[in-house]
Amino acid sequence: MAINSYPLELLAREHRAIRGAATNLRRIYQDGEDVSGALTFVRQLAENHFRAEERAWLPVLEASFRRRGSGCLSPARAVRAAHRTLRRLLEQAADNPAEIPFLCAILEDHAAQEDLLLFPLCAALLDEPEKDAIARRLGLADPVDMPPPPPGPGFRLRHAYDAPSPTDGWRVLVDRLWPRGLSREKAALATWAKNLAPSTELRRWFNHQPDRFAEFRRRYREELSDPALAGELDDLTNRALTGPVTLLFAAADAECNQAVVLQEVLEERRLSKEFLIRWDLCLDKATVPPS
Ligand SMILES: [Fe+2]
Ligand SMILES: [Fe+2]
Numbered sequence: 001m002a003i004n005s006y007p008l009e010l011l012a013r014e015h016r017a018i019r020g021a022a023t024n025l026r027r028i029y030q031d032g033e034d035v036s037g038a039l040t041f042v043r044q045l046a047e048n049h050f051r052a053e054e055r056a057w058l059p060v061l062e063a064s065f066r067r068r069g070s071g072c073l074s075p076a077r078a079v080r081a082a083h084r085t086l087r088r089l090l091e092q093a094a095d096n097p098a099e100i101p102f103l104c105a106i107l108e109d110h111a112a113q114e115d116l117l118l119f120p121l122c123a124a125l126l127d128e129p130e131k132d133a134i135a136r137r138l139g140l141a142d143p144v145d146m147p148p149p150p151p152g153p154g155f156r157l158r159h160a161y162d163a164p165s166p167t168d169g170w171r172v173l174v175d176r177l178w179p180r181g182l183s184r185e186k187a188a189l190a191t192w193a194k195n196l197a198p199s200t201e202l203r204r205w206f207n208h209q210p211d212r213f214a215e216f217r218r219r220y221r222e223e224l225s226d227p228a229l230a231g232e233l234d235d236l237t238n239r240a241l242t243g244p245v246t247l248l249f250a251a252a253d254a255e256c257n258q259a260v261v262l263q264e265v266l267e268e269r270r271l272s273k274e275f276l277i278r279w280d281l282c283l284d285k286a287t288v289p290p291s
Helices: 003-030 036-067 075-093 097-125 128-137 200-206 210-224 227-240 258-284
Strands: 154-159 170-173 244-249
Touching: 003 036, 003 097, 003 258, 036 075, 036 097, 075 097, 154 227, 154 258, 170 227, 200 210, 210 227, 210 258, 227 244, 227 258, 244 258
Parallel strands: 154 244, 170 244
Antiparallel strands: none
16 A cells, blocks of 8 residues: 555545445335334444545535645535535435435535546545645654554455466455366365356456446446345455455456456445444444544
């Protein structure tokens, strides 16, 4: 992890959690179930994140714009305005559940816009001392001395043919077909999650064509939302809360393949759960999140 980009990465991780929670809320609403628990969770998650952005990070961005004498509207102001709108919608959603799909869509969109447009801008705009200042405000210990992250909880990707490493943790093959020529010993699998792979029909349609990847991702995510798969996704998610889980794939293209999409979906689930657990701990101890 690049030392000074950590605060932005932290916020990007929270965005993934927010998007995962919003997707979940929308599903619960569409299934006609009681949304109150999920709605409260999304509100807490979003509010905590908005506060982190507004108190720790946006002021630094605004100062940077002022110092450069930029005449244009600071993106930070646009972000604050978007937060105000989202807060109002989050508040109203309890009385007006019909607005939940709309609320979820703009919540997801806001997080995606920040990831795509704002973060690269900030990374390019801010100089090193400013990034250090953000890291300190976010309560990260001396960022200069930050050690590389140890193999911790979460989902990683590796090529099935690469030699296993002790840091892989739980090794899961996520292809539907066994990789050609790979022996069981060399694979050193903990499990083969065949059912989580894309359907044969979808795999054949995609056929490793990079220009079909965006549509493949959409269709595969849809397949993964099948309730019949929830148990298996949950098992892997729970395992990745406490240690590394490595998803193994055989495809030669390391960027446009199904394991990348599956990792995305699983990480969203894991981060949502992780935040939920943290919030439970907060509530248990009757403390409020740091201001
Ligand atoms: Fe935001
Ligand atoms: Fe954000």
